Structure formats: C-alpha cells, structure tokens
Amino acid sequence: MNKPRVLVKSCNEVPKVALNLLKSKYNVTAIESHCHARKEILEVIPEHDALFLPLPHTKVDKEFLNTAGPNLKVIATLSVGYDHLDLAEIKKRGIKVGYSPCASSVAVAEIAIALILSAARRAHEGRLKLESGDVRRTFQWMVGYDLRGSTVGIVGFGNIGKAIFKRLQGFEVGQFLYTGHSRKEDGDDLGAKFVSLDELLEKSDFIVVATPLNSETFEMFCYESFAKMKKNAVFVNVGRGKVVKTNDLVKALKNNTIFAAGLDVTDPEPLPIDHELLKLTNAVILPHLGSATVKTREDMAMIAAQNIINGLEGKPLPYPL
Known part of the structure; x- marks a missing residue:
C-alpha cells in the first residue's frame, strides 16, 4: 500500500524535528517556494493527501482546492492566524484543517x-x-x-x-x-x-x-x-x-x-x-517577530505535524479549526 503524500511548502523553513517526523511516516514532497509564489505550489499540489504550510503566505481558496483535487484530506498551518484559509470552502469539501494556537x-x-x-x-x-x-x-x-x-x-x-x-x-x-x-x-x-x-x-x-x-x-x-x-x-x-x-x-x-x-x-x-x-x-x-524563537517555531511545527498525522490516521486533530 502506498504511503500518503504530504506536500511541505518552504521545507528549509520547517524545523528538522517536524520534517523528519513526517518523513518517517509518509512520502513527503518538500518544495522551496518564495512567499507569494502560488503558481509553484499549484503545480505540485494535485494527488497529495495533506498540505503543511509553515507561514500564512499561501491563500487556500476555492481555486487552490479545485487544483488540489479530491485527494487532499488534511491542511495544517503553523500559524495562529488563519485568515489565509477559506474555512467555509475547506470544510464544505470535508477537509480537516488544523492550526497552532497555543505554542506561540x-x-x-x-x-x-x-x-x-x-x-x-x-x-x-x-x-x-x-x-x-x-x-x-x-x-x-x-x-x-x-x-x-x-x-x-x-x-x-x-x-x-x-x-x-x-x-x-x-x-x-x-x-x-x-x-x-x-x-x-x-x-x-x-x-x-x-x-x-x-x-x-x-x-x-x-x-x-x-x-x-x-x-x-x-x-x-x-x-x-x-x-x-x-x-x-x-x-x-x-x-x-x-x-x-x-x-x-x-x-x-x-x-x-x-x-x-x-x-x-x-x-x-x-x-x-x-x-x-x-x-x-x-x-x-518590528517585522512580525512575535513567534520567532527557536523553541516556539519547533513547537509550532510539531503541532502542525501532529495535526497532519492525526488527520491522515482518522483521529481527532489536536488543534482543529
């Protein structure tokens, strides 16, 4: 049986501890993408089961979800804010979505x-x-x-x-x-x-x-x-x-x-x-440095990784939206 596929945007931004955890369980597609390079993500998102977003620069809206297709089951953002996610559209499609509200x-x-x-x-x-x-x-x-x-x-x-x-x-x-x-x-x-x-x-x-x-x-x-x-x-x-x-x-x-x-x-x-x-x-x-500490970013990444793991395993997400 093929392992689920997880797309990780801006992989060099993701603390290794979280990236390694996902790699130990799934086939991870790790891409480097400029903050607003939406086209790059849309080119690779189809056929992936989960999406891991380090920072809230990618707008996940109807167009994005249409391109992703029916395979997408879980979205995890490392951020506390979630105004970049069209929650109504995401939930209408039965996609689980999690965030990282407490770590930061x-x-x-x-x-x-x-x-x-x-x-x-x-x-x-x-x-x-x-x-x-x-x-x-x-x-x-x-x-x-x-x-x-x-x-x-x-x-x-x-x-x-x-x-x-x-x-x-x-x-x-x-x-x-x-x-x-x-x-x-x-x-x-x-x-x-x-x-x-x-x-x-x-x-x-x-x-x-x-x-x-x-x-x-x-x-x-x-x-x-x-x-x-x-x-x-x-x-x-x-x-x-x-x-x-x-x-x-x-x-x-x-x-x-x-x-x-x-x-x-x-x-x-x-x-x-x-x-x-x-x-x-x-x-x-300040240039939005609120959560920018080593420990905090690691904690946020681990929460997002666990949201994906639980979502793909059919368990309740630790921090759902």
Missing part, C-alpha cells in the same frame, strides 16, 4: 512586553537622538511613561492576551481591563475587569491588541478609536495588521492624539521602506 503565546506575549516598554520609554526616538549626537542632560529630557500604577487594556483575552497579562504582573500595574465577545470566568479569577471597547479605550494608559483578524475586527482601530484614547496612551498591536487603519494610526501619532505605538504587525506587511510609519519617532516597529 508566550513568545508573542514577550514581544508585546518589549513593545510596551520600548514605546513608553521612547527607545526608538532615543536611539535616533544618540545617532545624531543630540543627547542632552536636562531633567525632563526624553521622559516617558510608567507601567507602574497604570491602567492596561487588553483587546482579545485569549491565550496571548492572558499570557501578556501574566507577564505584566511584576510591573505593579494599577488595573487591568479587557474586552472581547464576552466576559471570561478566568479573566475574573485573574483579576482583570471586563469592559466595553469604548470604556477600555477611554480609561487605558496602554492598549494592547491581541485579537485575530475577522469580519468584526477588520480595521476596528480607526481615527475615531484613537481619538477616544488618552493623550498619553501607548498603542501596541501583536494581533494582525489589518485590525488597524494604518493611515489613521499615522495621523494619530503625527498629531500626538496618542503618545506612541509599538507594532509587530502592520498593514501592509512588510512596510515599504519609504512608508510614513517608519519615519515617525514615536512608533516602534
């Missing part, structure tokens, strides 16, 4: 903390002043804002939101607020207060976004949202770039409607090198 929570939370501190304490602006020789020793030069005694609002109190909350415990934060679809029992247990989005925006000194991208969250942060925030507010996004209207954020930062922003995700992504956001001294921007 700690690493993304750590990036959120780094951005909070860097934006509040003007790290990027300070570096620019150092490079230009504009260092002063006056008492009020380059003062920023404390986490101590502040109000932190978390938008999206899922695995990442809770991990951020836990890592902020040692900073003597005055109050934690969170918002989302509904009040969460474990949020109450942790000591965070559930509020409306408007109340969170109005009361928070730090607004941290850890929400996925969907029809409800798309461009939910516009200039009207920023105008509701405090003048000293620090806005941090580790969710998805498209939850923010980028031009409106640029305007809010330029006008000092808010104090600063820290972004690991942007729209567009990556930002063009001449983009307005990159010219702002009060914006700390």
Whole structure:
C-alpha cells in the first residue's frame, strides 16, 4: 500500500524535528517556494493527501482546492492566524484543517512586553537622538511613561492576551481591563475587569491588541478609536495588521492624539521602506517577530505535524479549526 503524500511548502523553513517526523511516516514532497509564489505550489499540489504550510503566505481558496483535487484530506498551518484559509470552502469539501494556537503565546506575549516598554520609554526616538549626537542632560529630557500604577487594556483575552497579562504582573500595574465577545470566568479569577471597547479605550494608559483578524475586527482601530484614547496612551498591536487603519494610526501619532505605538504587525506587511510609519519617532516597529524563537517555531511545527498525522490516521486533530 502506498504511503500518503504530504506536500511541505518552504521545507528549509520547517524545523528538522517536524520534517523528519513526517518523513518517517509518509512520502513527503518538500518544495522551496518564495512567499507569494502560488503558481509553484499549484503545480505540485494535485494527488497529495495533506498540505503543511509553515507561514500564512499561501491563500487556500476555492481555486487552490479545485487544483488540489479530491485527494487532499488534511491542511495544517503553523500559524495562529488563519485568515489565509477559506474555512467555509475547506470544510464544505470535508477537509480537516488544523492550526497552532497555543505554542506561540508566550513568545508573542514577550514581544508585546518589549513593545510596551520600548514605546513608553521612547527607545526608538532615543536611539535616533544618540545617532545624531543630540543627547542632552536636562531633567525632563526624553521622559516617558510608567507601567507602574497604570491602567492596561487588553483587546482579545485569549491565550496571548492572558499570557501578556501574566507577564505584566511584576510591573505593579494599577488595573487591568479587557474586552472581547464576552466576559471570561478566568479573566475574573485573574483579576482583570471586563469592559466595553469604548470604556477600555477611554480609561487605558496602554492598549494592547491581541485579537485575530475577522469580519468584526477588520480595521476596528480607526481615527475615531484613537481619538477616544488618552493623550498619553501607548498603542501596541501583536494581533494582525489589518485590525488597524494604518493611515489613521499615522495621523494619530503625527498629531500626538496618542503618545506612541509599538507594532509587530502592520498593514501592509512588510512596510515599504519609504512608508510614513517608519519615519515617525514615536512608533516602534518590528517585522512580525512575535513567534520567532527557536523553541516556539519547533513547537509550532510539531503541532502542525501532529495535526497532519492525526488527520491522515482518522483521529481527532489536536488543534482543529
């Protein structure tokens, strides 16, 4: 009996431990593909039983699935976000699909903390002043804002939101607020207060976004949202770039409607090198490094590999969508 065939996109991006596990069980077609080289994948996907996607650059839509044909039984993405997958179309065809929701929570939370501190304490602006020789020793030069005694609002109190909350415990934060679809029992247990989005925006000194991208969250942060925030507010996004209207954020930062922003995700992504956001001294921007640690990427890959194994063996996926 022939072994099932698994297509692994961008195999050099996949940690060896996960790739070797798949190779020990299946016939693996490992291809190198540029991030957006969809044509390359469509040429080889037919007759494969499973698809392993390291990063969410490949849109799996009706055209993709039509090309893949009836053999495709399982799709596994290493990402937490899944807006690149047409779930309705995938499920209509009876294809199992899994993602990696928990493995990256700690690493993304750590990036959120780094951005909070860097934006509040003007790290990027300070570096620019150092490079230009504009260092002063006056008492009020380059003062920023404390986490101590502040109000932190978390938008999206899922695995990442809770991990951020836990890592902020040692900073003597005055109050934690969170918002989302509904009040969460474990949020109450942790000591965070559930509020409306408007109340969170109005009361928070730090607004941290850890929400996925969907029809409800798309461009939910516009200039009207920023105008509701405090003048000293620090806005941090580790969710998805498209939850923010980028031009409106640029305007809010330029006008000092808010104090600063820290972004690991942007729209567009990556930002063009001449983009307005990159010219702002009060914006700390990373090129989507949230889950980019050795351990986290290995954990994500192993979860995706196990999703494929369970799917092909007719068992429940560890992390289904």
